[in-house]
Amino acid sequence: MARIFISYRSRNPDMSLAQTFHDAFQAAGYGAFMAGESIRLGEDWAKRIDLELERCDYFLLLLSEQSAVSEMVTEEVRRAKQLRDQTGKPMLFPIRVNFPIDSPLNYDLRGYLQRIQQREWHSEADTDSIFQEILALICDRTPVTPTATAIATPTENPEATHPEEAHPEEAHPEALDPPAIETRFAQRESVQMPPLPVAEPELPGGQVDLASQFYVERPPIEARCYEAISQPGALIRIKAPRQMGKTSLMSRILRYGEQQGCLGVPLSFQIADSVVFGDLDRFLKWFAASVGRRLQLPNKLKDYWDDIFGSKDNCTAYFEEYLLQELTQPLTLCLDEVDMVFQHLSIANDFFGLLRNWHEMGKTSELWKRFRLVVVHSTEVYIPMNINQSPFNVGLPIELPEFTAEQVQDLADRHGLKWNTSQIGRLMGMVGGHPYLVRLALYHIARGDTTLEGLLREAPTEAGLYGDHLRRHLWNLEQHPELAAAVRQLVATEQAVRLPSVQAFQLHSMGLVDLLGNDVGFRSELYRTYFADRLRSE
Structure with a gap:
């Protein structure tokens, strides 16, 4: 029996639509899971969600304006994609709920859903046709007119609502192989997705795009980056925890470089399938071909990849003899989510050594002087590396700090909030100067969704504004018991x-x-209070 995991935000119309799909799938004889319906009181929800994701064959994503900025929904999609890369399932079926196709997604979701066709739901009139299409793809049969399996439509033949009883041999025909379903879903009423922008904004929902009035500069960081990227053979290293604005800064460096006559290419390792990290040769081929694709140059790996030479030499030749030769302008290559490479030691040392070698060649080679590199990562470089082969001890190091009280005050002013220093201090007393958490608070307070007092009262709870953010962290910790144990030490x-x-x-x-x-110490009172309640030592 096929199993469907329904990912949604616990607000209407998402929640009611999820319930409708859940009931319809069960009525059709399939296993369906939605957290609000399926998790019992007192059950460990994080473990149950992990279990259901591992068991499911299909992942139905209800993507609305609210769920598109939900960290839990994003984390569920990330986990589903990770499982699909590893095991071949689940298949992803994204449905846009009153959320037009051309509405931008956050940086993470864009990477996870790249090249996956999406459908649009505008009203209840669309529910049955979407359900029938998904059902047909699962069962490999032509969509039927609303009858036994149609949503909320009575039938004259009660037995038909249980196909396994009426025709057991036809109840659950063999599902299509995942590639076949993917092809079928893509062929139906193809909708063109908007191209990925050069600027890759991060959560929250209010995008810090290049024209945003809510981007907060942190002097002298931007000026130093602009000065550095103007230099031949430049290397900039940006390091900060998640949601600190690394990618927003990267996009501004790219724009400045383009204004100085450079071609800008952003490449996130997040979009690489897990098999890419299987060995160095496969990884470097993916890397070289990906850069070429973004430069809109034909793939010529066969012409430059020779087994007689090593993978690093082949990759260098591909850049040196092909990609850079084809360009009349300097190239600024921005590598995002570099942390993903740290997890693969067999690749990391060779790849980072290669980047360091290219940077060093930029000091003497006129060709490599036209190559400029920006490396973006979240973690400290904890892998053992030869200091003479590491790109992490050369170039311009940038570590993004939290917002200062003055910057939070300025951001509050931009939101139209006439706050005094006491109000700024109370917010920062809970969340510090964390850019994402500060912006999220100011956005909702400015909209009148909550007050500062109400936000602070519920902030460290799952019912509060940060509940989604906190649950995602808790889920991640419970997937890594050694990290959960470390946090228990902190709360003690x-x-x-x-x-x-x-x-x-x-x-x-x-x-x-x-x-x-x-x-180490907790970054903010928000985390200390929440985890003290949720991760008490037994």
């Missing part, structure tokens, strides 16, 4: 705690802790 004391280096770096990259010398 008011003092900073010394943790193993890798755990400290990982928690810092998640944005949960600050590095205090050789120790």
Whole structure:
């Protein structure tokens, strides 16, 4: 029996539509899971969601304006894509709920849903046709007119509502192979997705795009980056925890470089399938071909990849003899989500050594002087590397700090909030100067969705504005017991705690802790209060 996981935001119309699909799939004889309907009181929801994601064959994503900025929904999509890369399932069926196709998605969702066809739901009149299409794809049969399996439509033949009873041999025909379903779904009423922009904004929903009035500069960081990227053979390293604005800064560096006559190419390792990291040769072929594709140059790997030479030499030749030769302008290559490479030691040392070699060649080679590199990552570089082969100890290092009180005050003013220093201090007392959490608070307060008092009262709870953000962190911790144990050490004391280096770096990259010398402490009262309640030591 096929199983369908329904991902949605717990607000209408998302919630009622999810319930309708859930009931319809069950009536058709399939297993359907939606958190609000399927998780019992007192059950460990994080473990149950993990279990259902691993069991499901299909992942139905209800993508609305609200769910598109939900961290839990984004995390469910990330996990579903990860499982699909590893096991071949689940298949993803994204449905836009009153959320037009040309409405922008956040950086993470754009990467996860790239090249996956999406459908649009405008009203209840669309529900049955979408359900029938999905049902037909699962069952490999032509959509039927509204009868036994139609949503909320009575039938004259009650037995027909249970096809396994009427015709057991036809109840659940063999499902299509995933590639076949993917092809069928793509062939139906193809909708052109908007191209990926050069600027890759991060959460929250209010995009910090190039024209946004809510982008907060953190002097002198931007000026130093602009000065550096103007230099031949430049290398800039941007490091900060998640949701600190790394990609927003990267997009501005790209724009400045383009204004100086450079071609800008952003490449995120997040979009690479897990098989790409299987070995160095496969990885470097993907890397070289991906850069060429973004430059709109034909794939000529066969002409430059020779087994007699090593993978690094082949990749260098591809850039040196083909890509850079084809360009009349300098190339600025921005590598985002570099942390994903850290997880694969067999690749990391060789790849980062290659980048360092290219940077060094830029000091003497006129051709490589035209190559400029921006590397963006969240974690400390905890992998062992030869200091003479690492790109992480050369170039311009940039570490993004939290917003200062003055910057939060300025941002509040831009939102039309006439706050005094006491109000700024109260907000920062809960969330610090975390750019995402500050912007989320100011956005909803400015809209009248809540007040500062109401926000602070419920902030460290799952019922509050940050509930989605906190649940995502809790889910991640419960997937890594060693990190959950480390957080339990932190909640047991008011003092900073010394943790193993890798755990400290990982928690810092998640944005949960600050590095205090050789120790760590919670980054904000929000995390301390929430995890003290949810991760009490047994």
